[in-house]
Amino acid sequence: MNYLKRLLVGKPLKSSENDDQSLTRFAALAMLSSDALSSVAYGTEQIVVVLVTLSTAAIWYSLPIAVVVLVLLTSLILSYRQIIHAYPHGGGAYVVSSENLGKSAGLISGGSLLVDYMLTVAVSVSAGAEAIASAIPALYHHRVLIAVVIVLLLMLMNLRGLRESAGFLMLPVYSFIAIMTVLIIVGLFKIVTGMVPINATAQPGSFVPGISIALLLRAFSSGSSSLTGVEAISNAVPFFKKPRAKNAAGTLAMMGIILAFFFTGITFLNYWYGIIPSEQVTVLSQVGESVFGKGIMYYIMQFATALILAVAANTGFSAFPVLAYNLAKDKYLPHRYQDRGDRLGYSNGIITLALGSIALLMIFQGSTERLIPLYSVGVFIPFTLSQTGMVKKWYSEGGQWLRKSIANIIGALISFSIVVILFIYRLNDIWPFFIIMPILIYVFYRIHKHYQNVAEQLRLADEVKLHEYEGNTVIVLVGNVTQVNIGAINYARSIGDYIIAMHVSLDENSEKEKEIQKEFKEKFPDIRFSVVRSPYRSIINPVTRYVDRVSKKSKKYNYTTTVLIPEFVPNKAWKLSLHNQTALRLRLRLSYRDDIIISTYNYHLKK
């Protein structure tokens, strides 16, 4: 068991090794940008698909829409760079919103993002599994299984630790970056050298009958799904090499530039080559075919795309545990999300995310496309809140707040518009948001209330006064008269002033009961022997009643009460199943009684 864990997860790391375990920019880009970069695989398509519902001539509108998306991207990147510098301990939207707009805004951000990371993992992994299944059709019926296996692999990788998973992710991410760069450069080269004449469905600016603001807004809101994943870096600042904020901001800028280049490039090529979306082949694949022809380069591109989609899920694995940690630190999630595992990752967060996304995969049986609008809402609400928060922060800090705020104001406005557009035009996809979020917020507050109550109850008075007890009553549970009793009674005598051996008899006045009583009296003449009868065969209730009675009496004499439960500890784990688990249940029940200490006398079976 332990060996298996070591094999899969690696040897434990010291807490002080934390510093070594941090990311260079180069590794961080691989680790944290796959979500954002992989979305260029479908970003352009999302815009064009909406536009062609009107007519193919409307495709030219993808160019101005791409410009607005770029403006949004720029403002987001600038805004998140400011957030990184202002909050170098990480936390992103949750921290920024709660510090500037109040706890509820923070929790809405945090809750949305928690759910969103699960969606990211489910959506990306099932896209990856589908890509694999397209390549090997025999696997088609097993794609949910494949997706689950990928999630489990990602989980293990992340439990092994950051640096090692970054190493694993370098290849897919940098391959994708390389091949996309080649695609766009070759594509533009062919255009500039006149090798490919314009083939567009319509000139920019041509009037398309039936065009409406609503359609353009829907196309824009769809296209902005490319921008999900941008916040990942700001959440993960503490993982960077020092100087952390500077390195994180640099990585974010780099990612923004690459993303902008890819998105514009692909949208432009798509327009110029006059590509019309089809059911079977993705837009990106059509662009690739037009530029490269259906040769080796095309297949490399397809493969790299499939790979980056599969690993995009890893962004969720980096960001979710840190966000859960921040929520747990503020007492809105269970404490355990603060614990670091053997390899310094926040293991509980990693495991929760894996289980959550596996559940989503099971529920939707791998058809996760419908989740994309939900996913966009979950991203743009925190975007809006965190940027509004930044504006408020600059304002409250005074000085040249408007200059600092300009990126944030634009970002907040555009993000907010997207949220509104999604609410209006995509309600039939995003309604679960309005069910999940209130529940989540309620749970956060209940947890918080509990921890507050506990803290209040535990607070010590300034002057602590200890109580002096006169002595201790020990009740020793006795089954048959065996070797176990000797050890238990010896211990009881070492701590107790008054010892009672208690025997539970299942049959009333049976022979066996009398026999045991006689034998006990013979072997232990000085110990009081007390029989508790259990006509209903459950030993729990009669024991509890008897212990209550003794404890009440003890209290009167200013004694404490200890119940000593002997338990077998076999030398092999399977043998545990051969002994009744009554002790466990009894301990559980007694744990609810006041003023009773439950002690376990472990008797080790040597063979």
Next chain:
Amino acid sequence: MNYLKRLLVGKPLKSSENDDQSLTRFAALAMLSSDALSSVAYGTEQIVVVLVTLSTAAIWYSLPIAVVVLVLLTSLILSYRQIIHAYPHGGGAYVVSSENLGKSAGLISGGSLLVDYMLTVAVSVSAGAEAIASAIPALYHHRVLIAVVIVLLLMLMNLRGLRESAGFLMLPVYSFIAIMTVLIIVGLFKIVTGMVPINATAQPGSFVPGISIALLLRAFSSGSSSLTGVEAISNAVPFFKKPRAKNAAGTLAMMGIILAFFFTGITFLNYWYGIIPSEQVTVLSQVGESVFGKGIMYYIMQFATALILAVAANTGFSAFPVLAYNLAKDKYLPHRYQDRGDRLGYSNGIITLALGSIALLMIFQGSTERLIPLYSVGVFIPFTLSQTGMVKKWYSEGGQWLRKSIANIIGALISFSIVVILFIYRLNDIWPFFIIMPILIYVFYRIHKHYQNVAEQLRLADEVKLHEYEGNTVIVLVGNVTQVNIGAINYARSIGDYIIAMHVSLDENSEKEKEIQKEFKEKFPDIRFSVVRSPYRSIINPVTRYVDRVSKKSKKYNYTTTVLIPEFVPNKAWKLSLHNQTALRLRLRLSYRDDIIISTYNYHLKK
């Protein structure tokens, strides 16, 4: 939770209410004979199907084969009546074989039957589910689910207790008995009055080219599957009203007569009416159609057959728990199979059987026909062993042993022949028997060895000498300095002579550690405060090491060592998840250390 249990299972019964909870002959027949009686639904068919592989003319051989089956049945019934009188405490084949032929023979019988009862449940319930699905074709794809639901219902019924489940079973069993009786009487009446002339495929005694002993033996071994279930009554003697043995023997005789009448009747009608087995319609259904015509009586018969097949599974639920009880009493199965539940049933046996047969249903997806030969082997091996055992018993008791043995000798010989025939002609169906049985026997012996070892280790010397300790060292685990510490330290002082407060620090030399140390010293100036550092963040290892050190020292001073672990007990169960389960894991680990008593100080959170 508790309420739900009461609702489903009923209020607990006193152990002394055991006597009321026993069966009249009338109820016992319903309760224990459904397995045997339901097998007439397919017994004749099993014979005829084998014969027609040669030619339809061979069907007349079913008559002599039926005679041999009747001989076998008679010898089995007589033999089991003797077993009932000789072993009025129940146990059947397992007890008889182990007492007379040695433990291994007993365990082979017991093991075969345990597996067999699971097979019975799975086979009968899926036959019942298929009957329901034939009636309502929309349910066809859910028949595994239906089967599982039936198993769970049977489980609940049996957990509720014997009498109540017998009540529930009266209707199907007695309806089936009634309709079969009517079928045979009407059928014979029509023959005797000459309303139906003989329509048989061949006269008895006609020569059928190609007939071979092998074919006849296979037909006979198939037909004897009707005799499974006969042993159920001898296992369940303790459930009968007093005088138990007499009532059980009477019920068994009654069941034998009914079974013989049905089996002969149906086989004869089948021969006379010249019915040839077909894929779609069962032989019994064809007989019914010929006798009744396709009217209301026919449908009643079909429905009653489906019902009794479904409840035949209940025989397993009566017999399995008693057999498991007997094996557990002899220490070949875990003790817990001896525990009676709230309603006096052996709950663990009932639940194990339900889970086992649900597993079989899942694995075979409801296509359990292939299990029938396996099931026959599992029945006839214990038959052979128990009857051989009876012969040996009579022989060793001397006197007119041969007269008493005659039924047993015949029964043993025929049963043994069937086993041999099955081994020779059905090896491709019964091979799992040769894998399961050795494993099971091995497990039985391992369990037995363990219990023997335990008993040996626990045996007390004639003279018990208690040890006098000088005092007690108490190690109190301390997290933050809170209210919890007061109670824990108060208790520790009441039992201990030397108190150590131990704090685990996760970061080396951190600020927090120093702060806690200072605060503790301030509040509890008289208590020794000890810091244990955990560079790997797991508190388990360092604590264990520290406790080991203290315990070693304590021992030198003739002190006992107690580790007091404070634990939160929230007022609501869900809140348990909000507190780290470290205490649980720590307790588990420490339970393997020698000479350490683990005590829990439960701090109750009031809100």
